[in-house]
Amino acid sequence: MNGPTSTESGAAPQSGAVLDVPGFAPLAVPSGLVILGAEDAPVCADGRCA
Amino acid sequence: MRGRALRVSGERPLRVEVWSDVVCPWCYIGKRRLEKAVERFEHAENVEVVWRSFQLDPSHAKGVRMPVYDMLAAKTGGSAEQVRAMTDRVKALAADEGLTYDFDRAVAVNTLDAHRVIHLAGTLGLGAEAHERLLRAHLIEGETVDDHETLTRLATEVGVPEDDARRVLAGDEYARDVEGDFSEARALGITGVPFFVLDRAYGVSGAQPVDTLLAALTTAYEREGTPAR
Numbered sequence: 253m254n255g256p257t258s259t260e261s262g263a264a265p266q267s268g269a270v271l272d273v274p275g276f277a278p279l280a281v282p283s284g285l286v287i288l289g290a291e292d293a294p295v296c297a298d299g300r301c302a
Numbered sequence: 303m304r305g306r307a308l309r310v311s312g313e314r315p316l317r318v319e320v321w322s323d324v325v326c327p328w329c330y331i332g333k334r335r336l337e338k339a340v341e342r343f344e345h346a347e348n349v350e351v352v353w354r355s356f357q358l359d360p361s362h363a364k365g366v367r368m369p370v371y372d373m374l375a376a377k378t379g380g381s382a383e384q385v386r387a388m389t390d391r392v393k394a395l396a397a398d399e400g401l402t403y404d405f406d407r408a409v410a411v412n413t414l415d416a417h418r419v420i421h422l423a424g425t426l427g428l429g430a431e432a433h434e435r436l437l438r439a440h441l442i443e444g445e446t447v448d449d450h451e452t453l454t455r456l457a458t459e460v461g462v463p464e465d466d467a468r469r470v471l472a473g474d475e476y477a478r479d480v481e482g483d484f485s486e487a488r489a490l491g492i493t494g495v496p497f498f499v500l501d502r503a504y505g506v507s508g509a510q511p512v513d514t515l516l517a518a519l520t521t522a523y524e525r526e527g528t529p530a531r
Contacts, residue, residue, distance in 0.1 A: 285490060285491070299358050299373075
């Protein structure tokens, strides 16, 4: 998923954009939130914990 | 960690919402790491942390209590050895954060009433304290966190008036707030916890390292524009 990056303009990225932030791997934007950090950090879900 | 922001004139607040369950081992680890990140954050005084309810298993029958190991074996279909291996990993990482988990004593319960008590505490500015106390009670102390007497005692320990706790537990107050938090989580695409939402603009999933959380705080703070409320 590609789209305009926003780090220079400072504007909030549109849903579906890829944000390029130093120190983070570019990640797509689901549901309006820009997701930061590793994709595989441990979570608990569905009553189970990874 | 403070529950309300203290703003220095000319600086802006940064709101961090954390979706978490009181029976969630990764959530307690994530909580400690967030606390460390905030301590190191240049604008720590501007950070407001709000704890949001997320039941990992809302289908867990109310009143049913079972040892966590048995529950995990049933959920995963794994053997006792496999379940212990899985929990040994999270126990070791928790120990790195100063948390001594005791899964031998932990009791799996429905956490709706626990979250209702946390919402009550939140109205008194004690939401963070209540969430911390209940995490500790379940993961470290082997307390049964759906038992009303237990919840009343734990709530009063953090400063909630006993009569208020008993009144809430006797009825269904704050059930809608708990459901509301869960609905918001779904709307934001949150399916696992801990999940950190910064100014309703950024999301961080899972028990990330302290440095990652600190970088996220910095990114969110330096973002232009008015923080979402």
